Amino acid sequence: MAYTAKHSLMGGKLHVxxxxxxxxxxxxxxxxxxxxxTSTKEESLAKAKDFAEDWFLDLHNKKRSGELKNEKTxxxxxxLFVREYELITEGQRSKRHVEQQNLRIKNHxxxxxxxxxxxxxxxxxxxxxxxxxxxxxxxKWGKPPARNTIHQEIVALRQILKTALxxxxxxxxxxxxxxxxxxxxxxxxxxxxxxEYKQLYEATRKRAHHPTRPRYKWESEQxxxxxxxxxxxxxxxxxxxxxxxxxxEIVEDLDxxxxxxxxxxxxxxxxxxxxxxxxxxxxxKRLIERNNPQKTDLIFPKTHRExxxxxxxxxxxxxxxxxxxxxxxxxxxxxxxxxxxxxxxxYQIAKNCRTSVEMIENFYASHIKTSxxxxxxxxxxxxxxxxxxxxxxxT
Numbered sequence: 307m308a309y310t311a312k313h314s315l316m317g318g319k320l321h322v323x324x325x326x327x328x329x330x331x332x333x334x335x336x337x338x339x340x341x342x343x344t345s346t347k348e349e350s351l352a353k354a355k356d357f358a359e360d361w362f363l364d365l366h367n368k369k370r371s372g373e374l375k376n377e378k379t380x381x382x383x384x385x386l387f388v389r390e391y392e393l394i395t396e397g398q399r400s401k402r403h404v405e406q407q408n409l410r411i412k413n414h415x416x417x418x419x420x421x422x423x424x425x426x427x428x429x430x431x432x433x434x435x436x437x438x439x440x441x442x443x444x445x446k447w448g449k450p451p452a453r454n455t456i457h458q459e460i461v462a463l464r465q466i467l468k469t470a471l472x473x474x475x476x477x478x479x480x481x482x483x484x485x486x487x488x489x490x491x492x493x494x495x496x497x498x499x500x501x502e503y504k505q506l507y508e509a510t511r512k513r514a515h516h517p518t519r520p521r522y523k524w525e526s527e528q529x530x531x532x533x534x535x536x537x538x539x540x541x542x543x544x545x546x547x548x549x550x551x552x553x554x555e556i557v558e559d560l561d562x563x564x565x566x567x568x569x570x571x572x573x574x575x576x577x578x579x580x581x582x583x584x585x586x587x588x589x590x591k592r593l594i595e596r597n598n599p600q601k602t603d604l605i606f607p608k609t610h611r612e613x614x615x616x617x618x619x620x621x622x623x624x625x626x627x628x629x630x631x632x633x634x635x636x637x638x639x640x641x642x643x644x645x646x647x648x649x650x651x652x653y654q655i656a657k658n659c660r661t662s663v664e665m666i667e668n669f670y671a672s673h674i675k676t677s678x679x680x681x682x683x684x685x686x687x688x689x690x691x692x693x694x695x696x697x698x699x700x701t
Contacts, residue, residue: 315355320362322346322354333358337365380419380427383470384411390469410462414439419463424470429481432463436484495669496630497639498537500647502623507533509621513613522613527596529610529617531589533637538586540641540659543634545573547609551594552601556587571660578660583641609634642670 312323322333331354334343342365346354388411392404418435419427436456443451460482470476498506507530514530517523536546553570559581567582567590593605614634618624624632638659645655646666656663 311351313351313355315359316362320358322351322358330354331358333361335362335365338369377423377425378470378475380422380424380466381416383424383473383475384416384420384466386473387411387466387469391465407462410459411466414459415463415466424467424476427463427467427480429483432460432480432482433485435463436460494628494630495639496626496632496636497643498623498632498636500644503537503640503644505621506617506623507537509617513617524596525608525610525613527592528606528608529613531593532606532610532634533614534589535586535593535605536634536637537640537644538583538589539567539569539580540638540645540655541569541571541580542573542638543609545571546606547604548572549605550602551599551605554590554605556590573660580658580660639670642666646670 309323310326312321314321316335320333320335322331324331329349331346331348331351332343333346333354334341336342344361346357346361348354348357388408391407395404418438419431422431439456439459440450443449464479464482467476467479471479510526510530510533514523514527517526532546535541536543541549549569549571553572555568557566557568558564559566564584565587566584567580567586569580569582571578571580590605593599597603599605611634615624618632626632642655642659646652652663652666656666659666
């Protein structure tokens with residue numbers, strides 16, 4: 307770095323200097339294992355020296371009182387986390403997920419925590435961040451951010467501080483729990499009741515037979531088969547989007563004697579297997595006949611999201627009674643709920659859907675009325691009938 311002038315003070319421990327293309331003097335010192343620099347914001351050398359001496363003495367006073375901390379900042383830990391996260395999660399997390407994580411850090415966490423030392427990030431400061439985000443959103447949008455939005459940002463904050471912990475930049479993690487929060491209700495997944503599901507597939511069938519425009523015929527027919535296929539297999543939308551024709555086989559099931567589909571599923575849980583209901587066979591045959599595919603072609607190359615949402619809106623099915631939004635994922639939830647209502651074994655459902663029994667019990671089984679056995683509940687104690695001998699002894 308080129309200097310136009312440089313002066314030493316305090317026995318050479320303090321330096322006042324001016325850089326090229328700068329009119330103000332700056333000062334620097336080495337203290338507590340770190341170089342400290344600041345601008346005096348003065349053009350006069352005499353005033354700059356007075357400022358530098360006061361600044362130097364103030365640093366030493368802070369050192370003696372323990373206020374001067376030589377520690378890594380949150381920004382440095384965040385930069386390291388972003389670098390590690392993108393490399394380590396390659397192939398395990400989607401590119402979009404990594405980008406969203408980076409945006410949370412860049413747009414929200416860094417402006418608030420960026421220049422703070424890692425030990426300054428306490429449970430109280432994290433609570434201040436929650437309040438700050440709410441106030442900022444209310445001022446800009448007139449409504450608070452969604453609970454899940456704040457949750458994702460706190461998760462990103464925790465991951466950054468865990469990175470600092472691994473590199474010995476931090477001794478312990480602060481408390482991330484949210485105070486004053488009531489016990490959260492278990493949120494049941496939006497699904498279609500049997501009557502609503504019938505209404506949906508009749509609407510998609512009608513649209514397939516009579517599309518709004520001739521050029522939408524293929525898309526309308528694809529959507530109708532998509533709805534039936536998903537509701538009879540329980541696949542996740544991302545699993546269906548990866549599905550190729552070679553992954554599906556029409557077979558005669560030995561256990562039931564019915565014609566079903568055996569599907570090799572590739573999704574977020576790796577490779578798994580699924581056995582469909584018989585209702586998925588005819589839609590799959592129609593897909594083959596309509597598309598004349600190669601074995602490696604995708605079964606559902608398009609999501610048909612706009613048409614699906616349009617039909618849900620037309621049929622007043624976009625939201626359930628509790629106001630939860632229905633999406634393509636709701637077809638998976640419908641499959642699980644309908645199987646439970648028919649009395650299928652919960653373990654076999656979990657296995658076929660590549661999920662856990664606990665997930666199904668928490669988010670599906672608890673609100674299915676047929677999961678409650680009335681005969682086991684409505685039990686009445688039978689009073690013993692006294693014989694004639696007992697009646698005579700009583701008298």
